Amino acid sequence: MRTLEAADDRALVAAAQAGDRAALDTLLRRHYDRVHAICRRIAGSSRDADDAAQEAMISIVRGLARFDGRAAFSTWTYRIATNAALDEIRKRDRRPAPHVDAEGSTPDVADALSHRRIEGVADRLAIDQALDALPEEFRLAVVLRDLCDLDYAEIAEALDVPVGTVKSRIARGRSLLASRLGNPSPVTERPSTTPPHEPTDDG
Amino acid sequence: MMADNDDRNAVELASAYLDGEATAAERALVESDAALMALVERLRQVRYAVADVPPAPPSVRDAAIAAALAAFDELPVGAAPPEQPVAPPKVASLERRRQMRQMQILTAAAAAAVLVIGGFVVANRGGDDDASTADEVQEAAVTVLSEAVEATPTTAPALAPAAAPTTTTTARAGEPGATASADEAADAPMVAAPTEMATAESVIEAAGAPADASLPVLHDPGDLRTFAAGLADDPPAVDEVVADCEQDRQLEPDAEFEDANGDTVAVVVARTADGYTAVSLDDCTIVLRSSS
Numbered sequence: 001m002r003t004l005e006a007a008d009d010r011a012l013v014a015a016a017q018a019g020d021r022a023a024l025d026t027l028l029r030r031h032y033d034r035v036h037a038i039c040r041r042i043a044g045s046s047r048d049a050d051d052a053a054q055e056a057m058i059s060i061v062r063g064l065a066r067f068d069g070r071a072a073f074s075t076w077t078y079r080i081a082t083n084a085a086l087d088e089i090r091k092r093d094r095r096p097a098p099h100v101d102a103e104g105s106t107p108d109v110a111d112a113l114s115h116r117r118i119e120g121v122a123d124r125l126a127i128d129q130a131l132d133a134l135p136e137e138f139r140l141a142v143v144l145r146d147l148c149d150l151d152y153a154e155i156a157e158a159l160d161v162p163v164g165t166v167k168s169r170i171a172r173g174r175s176l177l178a179s180r181l182g183n184p185s186p187v188t189e190r191p192s193t194t195p196p197h198e199p200t201d202d203g
Numbered sequence: 204m205m206a207d208n209d210d211r212n213a214v215e216l217a218s219a220y221l222d223g224e225a226t227a228a229e230r231a232l233v234e235s236d237a238a239l240m241a242l243v244e245r246l247r248q249v250r251y252a253v254a255d256v257p258p259a260p261p262s263v264r265d266a267a268i269a270a271a272l273a274a275f276d277e278l279p280v281g282a283a284p285p286e287q288p289v290a291p292p293k294v295a296s297l298e299r300r301r302q303m304r305q306m307q308i309l310t311a312a313a314a315a316a317v318l319v320i321g322g323f324v325v326a327n328r329g330g331d332d333d334a335s336t337a338d339e340v341q342e343a344a345v346t347v348l349s350e351a352v353e354a355t356p357t358t359a360p361a362l363a364p365a366a367a368p369t370t371t372t373t374a375r376a377g378e379p380g381a382t383a384s385a386d387e388a389a390d391a392p393m394v395a396a397p398t399e400m401a402t403a404e405s406v407i408e409a410a411g412a413p414a415d416a417s418l419p420v421l422h423d424p425g426d427l428r429t430f431a432a433g434l435a436d437d438p439p440a441v442d443e444v445v446a447d448c449e450q451d452r453q454l455e456p457d458a459e460f461e462d463a464n465g466d467t468v469a470v471v472v473a474r475t476a477d478g479y480t481a482v483s484l485d486d487c488t489i490v491l492r493s494s495s
Contacts, residue, residue, distance in 0.1 A: 021272065040259075046259075053267055057268060058270055058274045058464070061272070062278070083423060094488070135494060136493075146249075167215060167224065171214045175214045175218075177253070178245050
């Protein structure tokens with residue numbers, strides 16, 4: 001087990017593709033938290049994120065045989081997680097609206113740390129709401145950059161848009177988030193497909 | 204308006220600086236401007252907030268991994284990596300689709316012409332000189348086909364992909380070389396089918412090739428938006444498409460949608476108030492949505 005945990009993704013992927021279940025288990029555990037975080041940030045609620053992350057894990061397993069190593073395994077899983085989260089949003093859109101969001105309930109306040117805990121929950125709710133209000137294009141670009149730490153070129157490839165568009169979406173997404181989180185910024189609300197200064201290719 | 208553009212430029216500059224994606228000149232500009240540096244700090248706080256995600260409870264994590272491993276156990280034995288890497292599907296350009304359709308139309312027209320000419324010759328000869336008749340039919344068919352092929356643009360893809368496998372047989376999944384080979388295969392030019400298509404039967408067969416072969420594959424809203432923006436005409440309204448679909452009217456698919464599981468479904472692209480959707484022809488539901 002120690003050997004597996006020390007192995008890099010490439011070796012684990014090769015072993016898993018060859019049918020090594022333990023290698024696959026290690027690989028999935030290594031990437032689950034990030035996959036879940038992506039789903040959480042894109043889908044919004046933790047319940048949807050849980051479902052989306054599980055779907056993503058299953059998709060990773062089913063698609064592993066087709067993974068050709070062109071991109072890093074982590075980047076590949078980010079894309080799968082992104083799609084799983086978007087699917088979850090679509091499913092949610094088709095469902096009747098829930099009457100109560102479990103996350104909106106007040107946590108127990110019986111201990112000395114309760115004040116800080118509530119603040120933490122409030123902060124997280126604020127960022128959840130601010131992200132949820134972002135146009136999807138902006139949200140995806142910001143999450144892939146700020147959570148997954150992908151560079152602009154990797155995001156451009158994942159989203160199939162020019163690098164210039166990625167740059168613009170990240171900037172405007174962050175600016176809108178800053179505005180909604182209490183830092184006013186004058187950027188317009190809706191994404192424009194052709195901002196005046198936006199390059200049309202990798203410029 | 205000018206102020207808006209200036210503000211947006213400032214935000215973009217600060218954001219690129221934060222990400223280490225600014226040029227040397229841009230970095231110098233940001234660092235020399237206190238307001239821009241303050242903006243960088245504000246965006247940095249946003250970055251921290253986005254990255255600060257509460258982890259899933261261990262039970263949720265364990266359940267997800269158990270479900271994935273169960274899926275692994277259900278895979279067919281020997282589901283080994285493919286011998287040849289599969290290139291990611293890309294959205295075909297509208298021009299390419301037009302060319303393919305044009306070729307199909309011309310081929311079908313050629314097939315029809317062959318049948319008409321063949322019938323005409325047979326009727327006139329009364330079947331008393333079979334060998335000669337067959338030769339003349341074939342010659343006429345080749346002439347018609349040649350004219351049809353010449354009438355297509357020189358860049359038009361024909362009916363069969365080039366012998367892509369021969370360029371990829373040495374590449375194995377997971378190896379760096381695999382990618383280049385897969386891309387080469389995906390981008391390989393299309394070549395004309397062999398000359399035996401001069402027979403009427405093979406021409407008809409070719410003309411009836413599955414239309415799905417030319418359908419683009421959409422994965423995400425970006426794909427949908429790109430595809431819809433490239434359409435010559437505005438897509439129909441989504442209500443109209445769903446209604447037609449639900450009434451089992453014959454709708455021609457515009458594309459295929461591939462979900463995160465790799466499952467595909469034929470879709471029709473439709474217009475909404477603020478963008479586009481892809482409607483599944485399987486169950487008439489919206490499977491993909493994008494803003495315009």
